[in-house]
Amino acid sequence: MNCFALNPLEVLEIPPSRYLQLTPKDVKIIYRKKSLLLHPDKCKHPRAQEAFDVLKKAETSLTDEKQKGKSNRIIILFHALSHSLSLSTVFLFFGLDLFSTNIHV
Numbered sequence: 001m002n003c004f005a006l007n008p009l010e011v012l013e014i015p016p017s018r019y020l021q022l023t024p025k026d027v028k029i030i031y032r033k034k035s036l037l038l039h040p041d042k043c044k045h046p047r048a049q050e051a052f053d054v055l056k057k058a059e060t061s062l063t064d065e066k067q068k069g070k071s072n073r074i075i076i077l078f079h080a081l082s083h084s085l086s087l088s089t090v091f092l093f094f095g096l097d098l099f100s101t102n103i104h105v
Helices: 024-039 048-063 063-081 086-094
Strands: none
Touching: 024 048
């Protein structure tokens, strides 16, 4: 079992600030360019299939509607925190009450 998760933005080499402006079509274009380099039929490296699978999983997590919502929230949170927004601003963005005792992480 794989014990770690990769950041899909890092896999696709997309800066978080740029991702917020991309459409799913833009993400697919970035994925396709990289997939041409890593596809096992094109790349003869012994771990090409593994690298291609990671790339596909990253693309899916950013474009699949069910997975995209969760990915977007995490990306926006880290982007906001890296730009020194206050914790209360981040909580308000997610519709949470900072002083609520019912917050579960």
